[in-house]
Amino acid sequence: MSEAPKTDHAYDGIEEYDNPLPGWWKWLFIASIVFSPFYWVYYHNGAKGRSVEDQYGVALAENTRLQFAEIGDLKLDGPTIAKFMAKESWVKVGESVFRANCVSCHGREGEGKVGPNLTDEAYKNVAVLGDIGKVINNGAGNGAMPKWSNRLHINEIVLVSAYVANLRGQNVEGGRPAEGREIPPWPEPVVEEEPAADEEAKS
Ligand code: HEC
Structure with missing residues (x-):
């Protein structure tokens, strides 16, 4: 040294x-x-979809689609929506669809902005539970409410319908005033018995 x-x-x-x-x-x-x-x-200034965050979003959506294989293609009707309203983990998928696509018009909690308040008891285009799915699928108000049939998977529409149906009655503070008319309550939630293990293996 x-x-x-x-x-x-x-x-x-x-x-x-x-x-x-x-x-x-x-x-x-x-x-x-x-x-x-x-x-x-x-990674940060290039084409969309390259950043780690974008890739994570894609992976998450793919994973959700994989899980859809579990439930098959759902039917968009009242009984199916009612069934999924009671399944918490699936409602969460519906919530993520809502957060990604609907908050700009319906507010973060569904309290309403350009679109109506979804947390009160009054509806403009909905008389029975299945109508929620129809409005989301087909749109309403001459396109003021866009149709989602070509932008979301059918299961995403069912699950976001279940999430929206669950928002009813939460009456989020500071929401848009009620529009339309008050409708009868949703049908009682369907609580399914989990099939026994051997029964599941057969089906
Ligand atoms: C561009 C703004 C916009 C977006 C985005 C939007 N909506 Fe709407 N939505 C509206 C408007 C406006 C109406 C009311 C239509 C009318 O006046 O008939 C409405 C109506 C509805 C209704 C019926 C409410 C009622 O009182 O009849 C439901 C349910 C609904 N939207 C759910 C959703 C869901 C779920 C999404 C996301 C997948 C979504 N909306 C995205 C604007 C929007």
């Missing part, structure tokens, strides 16, 4: 050995700086 050359600095008699960083380290440092703008452009 004592053979190593010294720099010219001397402060109060304290001297400094001249130990430069190894060449490979310096080049690695420079290479990573040169690499970074390309990385940034590709």
Whole structure:
């Protein structure tokens, strides 16, 4: 060590050995700086779908679709919506559909903005539970409420219907005033018995 050359600095008699960083380290440092703008452009400023966040969203949606294999293609009608209203984990999928597509017009909690309040007891286009699915599928108000049949999977429409049906009666504070007319309550929720394990294996 004592053979190593010294720099010219001397402060109060304290001297400094001249130990430069190894060449490979310096080049690695420079290479990573040169690499970074390309990385940034590709992942953060490039085409949609490349960022880690976008990829996560895609993976999540794919996973949801995979789970759809479990339930098959659902029928969009009152009894099916009623059945899924009671299944918490599926209602959560409906909630994520709502958060991604509906809050801009119906508000974060369904309290209504451009679109009507979904948390009161009054509806404009809905008389029975199945109508919720129909309105979402086909749209309403001459397109003021867009149709979702070509943008969402049929199961997503059923599940978001179940979520919206569950919003009824929550009367979120500061919501839009009630529109339309008050309708009779939804049918009693259908609570299914879980099939016994051996029964499930047969079906
Ligand atoms: C561009 C704004 C907009 C978006 C986005 C939107 N809606 Fe609507 N929605 C409306 C409007 C406006 C109405 C009322 C139509 C009318 O006046 O007949 C409505 C009506 C409804 C109704 C019937 C309410 C009633 O009182 O009859 C339901 C249910 C509904 N929307 C659910 C949804 C769901 C679920 C989504 C997301 C998948 C969604 N909406 C997205 C604007 C929107």
